[in-house]
Amino acid sequence: MRGKLFIISGPSGSGKSCLVDDIVKESDNFVRSVSVTTRPRRENEIDGCHYHFISEGEFKNLIKEDMLLEWASYAGYLYGTPVKFVEDNLNRGRNVILVIETQGAMQIKSKVKDAFLIFITTTSIDELRRRIEKRGTEPQEEIEKRIKIAQKELESMKYYDCIIVNNNYNESLLNLKKILNA
Numbered sequence: 339m340r341g342k343l344f345i346i347s348g349p350s351g352s353g354k355s356c357l358v359d360d361i362v363k364e365s366d367n368f369v370r371s372v373s374v375t376t377r378p379r380r381e382n383e384i385d386g387c388h389y390h391f392i393s394e395g396e397f398k399n400l401i402k403e404d405m406l407l408e409w410a411s412y413a414g415y416l417y418g419t420p421v422k423f424v425e426d427n428l429n430r431g432r433n434v435i436l437v438i439e440t441q442g443a444m445q446i447k448s449k450v451k452d453a454f455l456i457f458i459t460t461t462s463i464d465e466l467r468r469r470i471e472k473r474g475t476e477p478q479e480e481i482e483k484r485i486k487i488a489q490k491e492l493e494s495m496k497y498y499d500c501i502i503v504n505n506n507y508n509e510s511l512l513n514l515k516k517i518l519n520a
């Protein structure tokens with residue numbers, strides 16, 4: 339049986355990546371797609387693991403050759419999902435999770451009718467800011483960009499099939515597991 343496609347979005351600082359990493363670690367039924375991006379690699383990131391870090395020219399070639407399932411521009415950089423990895427895994431019966439921002443999620447929603455969309459957020463923008471500042475991976479200017487984008491992203495929440503408010507990490511992890519396995 340073909341696997342199912344899950345889309346997970348949420349503002350920067352919502353905890354979506356950590357939640358998905360924990361799910362994938364625990365279960366062989368779920369794989370996380372590795373995106374391509376033109377954003378510079380952060381110190382703690384590994385090429386081919388967190389992202390495939392590529393140039394803008396390479397990214398444009400992938401678009402031209404129709405090799406991306408979706409793509410979007412976020413805070414000045416391009417991000418996209420390679421279609422081959424997703425298709426290969428779905429065909430092998432594995433469930434694929436994409437952790438992507440809202441513009442890309444909306445492209446998938448209109449293209450893949452049975453994709454299931456989950457939005458992860460916190461109770462307030464102040465809490466998002468606190469979490470982004472605490473992780474210390476972005477300079478202040480980048481944090482301000484991300485907070486601005488977060489405000490817009492929250493407006494797209496209504497298009498998702500389900501929403502998780504991540505106030506308590508362990509509870510959110512349990513909830514997400516239930517939803518993915520339902």
Ligand code: 5GP
Binds near residue numbers: 374377412417
């Ligand atoms: P970050 O720079 O923090 O790793 O990611 C910035 C945003 O881009 C996050 O919301 C992340 O989920 C999103 N993102 C990562 N990969 C993709 C992708 O392949 N497509 C789209 N549309 N967004 C992505």
